Amino acid sequence: MSGRRWWKGSILTTAAMVLIALGVPQVVDQFGLLQLTVFAAMCILALSLGFVWGYGGILCFGQSAFFGLGAYTYAVTAINLGESTVATLLALVVPAVFAALLGYFMFYGRLSDVYLGVITLSVTLIFFNLMNSTAGDAYRVGKARLNGFNGMPSLPTLNVPGDPGRLLDPAETFYLVMACLVIVYVGLHVLLASHFGRVVVAIRENEARCELLGYDVRLHKLLVFTIGGGIAGLAGCLFANWGAFVSPNVFSLTMTSQIIIWVIVGGLGTLLGPIIGCLIMQYLATALGTQQLANTSLVFGVIFLAFVLLVPRGIVPSLRRLALRA
Amino acid sequence: MSDAILQTVGLSIRFGGVEAVRHVNFTLAERELRCLIGPNGAGKSTLFKLLTGQLKPTAGRILFRGHDITGHHTHAIARRGIGIKTQVPSLFDGLTVHEHLWLSARRTHPAERTRAIADEILERIGLTAVANGAVGQLSHGLRQWVELGTVLAGNPDLILLDEPAAGMTHDEVARTAELVREINRTHALIVVEHDMQFVKMIARTVTVMHQGAVLVEDTMDRILKNATVRDVYLGKHGGS
Incomplete structure (x- = not known):
């Protein structure tokens, strides 16, 4: 991480994101704007795994657990309170606290990487099955019916803090999501340079050496995992807002494997990579959804395999290497 | 024993049927330099792993400046002031030499001072030229120095060196010996080494281990003349 290039790259990316955020609403229509809003929300999710896995070296197969938890926390709280500010904060805090608890058992229990993958995947699938089975009147939290596999429709969307009657319009929501993306991106950059x-x-490179230098590896991993959980929760909250809807699919295997594909395709060990990977794959998913020649999951599987075998470093690191050689 | 920096009492570890370290009573004074020798499998590296908390003893105690550190976590022991250069250099292959020194020094120093320490150590181990190169691409001899420098940057009170001269040329060995003597002016050290030329260059007191136990402890001259030690090294079944 040689200092100057690290900052130069991040400043360029940040500038590009700000330009897109300000420029896009002027040139695209309502539909395009909504599309880009969900893309940006997913980019935040991609960043959360890019941080946890790419920098922390924690192979989390269940990042969707925190994403979904954020979405459901927002849904339940917003319905009960009839406004979005507290709900948004809780959508950050609840997944982070849950990640901290789960992480405590995993890291302080000294579980190996493989078990970590298995456990996190199991957790998200448990949530998936749990939420699927909450159909009926019996399953409600306060005023909010969980609705099982049907999901929770017509959620109150984001309002101006302190003014529940003043909802954000699509352009404002887009600005907000883009602002969150920029803040998360820059925040992670600053954090990684600290x-x-x-x-x-260093822990990712050699855990034992870090211990021998006096650093508590378990604590550092726990903090990384917790931060990653909070960011994924934020993404979940923004996602639930986008469609004013949340269903158990946020916890599904498709969801969680998608996040891994974004990070692999974009490039592990970078922050720009997960964003690029997420954008490309989301665009592809939308494009593939409009035709019936090939199944989307099948195409994703093929792309995933191709990247693992042919471009294992992912797009961004490979391009960087090419640029350095030229 | 109030001036002892390190003391072990009846320290033992058993792996299944093998007692790799057997009832070791070992005392090291402040600023002492001790060489630890013995044939392969004598338990030298295992002893180091016990001292740094990488292995938990099955019996016995470890005292560091009078504090019982038996069974403490590796990072907690490191924080008390024990640093180790492992047998096979344990480094961050993707990071630069400078980053190694920075990480080590930064734990106990503010950012400004850390940079100064890193530069100073780079100078001292003669690696200023490769400071910004990835450590994974360095030769074994240079990697040894990077690890030594990393340990030094953390400024631990007790430094354990496991085969610091392995894989080095004659000149490099001489330079390492000089460095060890220099470090010893301010720090206590335990050095495990097979290269007897190197041991001769630095040793005053030598502890010989054999089959997990301490065989003898004496000055270098007397060790070299000791018949039992010679038998152990030549493979005769001596032992005490």
Whole structure:
């Protein structure tokens, strides 16, 4: 992580994101704007795994657990309170706290990487099955019916803090989601350049050496996992807002494997990679959804395999290498 | 024993039927330099792993400046002031030499001072030229120095060196010996080494281990003349 290039790249990316955020609503129609809003929300989700896995070296197969938890927390709280500010905050805090608890058992129990993958995947699938079976009147939290596999429709969407009657319009929502994306991206950059972040990267490189230098590996991993959980929760909240709807699919195997594909395709160990990977795959998914020649999941599987075998570093690191050689 | 930096009492570890370290009573004074020798499998590296908390003893105690650190976590022991250069250099292959020193020094120093320490150590181990190169691409001899420098940057009170001269040329060995003597002016050290030339260059007191136990402890001259030690090294079944 040689200092100057690291910052130069991040400043360029940030500038590009700000330009897109400001420029796009002027040139695209309502439908395109909604599309880009969900893309940006998913980019935040991709960043959360890119951070946890790419920098923390924690192979989390169940990042969707925190995403879904964020979405459901928002849904339940917003319905009960009739406004979105507290719901948004809780959608960050609840997944982070849950990640901290889960992480405590995994890291302080010294589980190996393989078990970590298995456990996190199981957790998201448990949530998937749990939420699927909450159909009927019996399953409600306060005023909010969970509705099982049907999902929770017509959620109250984001309002201006302190003014529940003033809802954000699509352009405002887009600005907000883009602002969140920029904040998360820049925040992770700053974090990774800090003492804490440099230790996190060192842990990924060699855990034993970090311990021998006096760094508590378990604590660092726990913090990374917790931060990642909170960011995924934020993405979940924005996603639930986008469609004013949340269903158990946020916890599904399709969802969780998608996040992994974004990160693999874009490039592990970068922050720009997961964003690029997420955009490309989301665009593809939309395009493939409009035709019936090939099944989307099948195409995704093929792309995933192709990347693992042919471009294992992912797009961004491979391009960087080419650029350095040229 | 109040001036002892390190003391082990009846320290043992058993792997199944093998007792890799057997009832070791070992005392090291402040600023002492001790060489630890013995044939392969004598338990030297295992002893180091016990001292740094990488392995938990099945019996016995470890005292560091009078504090019982038996069974403490590796990072907690490191924080107390024990640093180790492992037998096979344990490094961050994707990171630069400078980053290694930075990470080590930064734990106990503010950012400004850390940079100064890193530069100073780079100078001292003679690696300023490769400071920004990835460690994974360095030769074994250079990697040894990177690890030594990383340990030094953390400025631990007790430094354990496991085969610091392995894989080095004659000149490099001489330079390492000089460095060890220099470190010893301010720090206590335990050095495990097979290269007897190197041991001769630095040793005053030598502890010989054999089959997990301490065989003898004496000055270098007397060790070299000791018949039992010679038998152990030549493979005769001596042992005490």
